Amino acid sequence: xxxxxxxxxGLVQPGGSLRLSCAVSGFTFNxxxxxxxxxxxxxxxxxxxxxxxxxxxMYYADSVKGRFTISRDNPKNSLFLQMNSxxxxxxxxxxxxxxxxxxxxxWGQGTLVTVSS
Amino acid sequence: xxxxxQSPDFQSVTPKEKVTITCRASQSIGTSLHWYQQKPDxxxxxxxxxxxxxxxxxxxxxxxxxxxxxxxxxxNGLEAEDAAAYYCHQSSxxxxxxGQGTKVEIK
Numbered sequence: 001x002x003x004x005x006x007x008x009x010g011l012v013q014p015g016g017s018l019r020l021s022c023a024v025s026g027f028t029f030n031x032x033x034x035x036x037x038x039x040x041x042x043x044x045x046x047x048x049x050x051x052x053x054x055x056x057x058m059y060y061a062d063s064v065k066g067r068f069t070i071s072r073d074n075p076k077n078s079l080f081l082q083m084n085s086x087x088x089x090x091x092x093x094x095x096x097x098x099x100x101x102x103x104x105x106x107w108g109q110g111t112l113v114t115v116s117s
Numbered sequence: 118x119x120x121x122x123q124s125p126d127f128q129s130v131t132p133k134e135k136v137t138i139t140c141r142a143s144q145s146i147g148t149s150l151h152w153y154q155q156k157p158d159x160x161x162x163x164x165x166x167x168x169x170x171x172x173x174x175x176x177x178x179x180x181x182x183x184x185x186x187x188x189x190x191x192x193n194g195l196e197a198e199d200a201a202a203y204y205c206h207q208s209s210x211x212x213x214x215x216g217q218g219t220k221v222e223i224k
Contacts, residue, residue, distance in 0.1 A: 035213075045153075045161065045204055047213040061212050095160055102167075102208030103151045107160040 002026035002106055004096050009111030016086050016115070022079035022096030022108055030054075030074040033099035036081045038092040039110070046092075049081065050099070064090075086115045119143055121205050123216035131224045136192040138219045140205035145185045149209035152181055152190045155218075156201045164203070165190065197223050 008020040049070040097104035120143040153161040165181040205216040
């Protein structure tokens, strides 16, 4: 079964850091590009970051550029999002999502990040 | 960045009715437009890709059309299980963007 399972969310103070993980199973991870997408409470979807299958090239939304870093460990079938300098407006459910011919065809269940003092 | 504007924001519909949701792009995106369904407390699910291409396992009552800047998602014969938020997404150029969503409620 194809599965993406996020972890690492939680409560963090403004200015703090958090590292999210996405464990992948059921498909050949190193063949696929991956993304992080978030959803603030009661709001819509916001794409954050993309990484190529090899992990060499990354792209970021302006809202997180310079603060968030996407990475992957292909032998360990894992995707990561290092989040620094967190702000209240970063409070959201964070999803990892697989890219497939331009679509986000598989999504994880999400992990909640709350930035509050 | 390419802005996607959906209408309406909210729709309350009787079962078996036809539902039409539109998505307008701020510039031409060809056919790089996809639709997702998100039921309450669930992650989004890919519904239609590249305007009108069906996804395995998605009921045939869901269809899409359009090109360029104007796109439509149609649900022919709404069922109770279709209560959800629907989002369009463009993959024409980065950053990937989504419409603000359309919430469909069952009357």
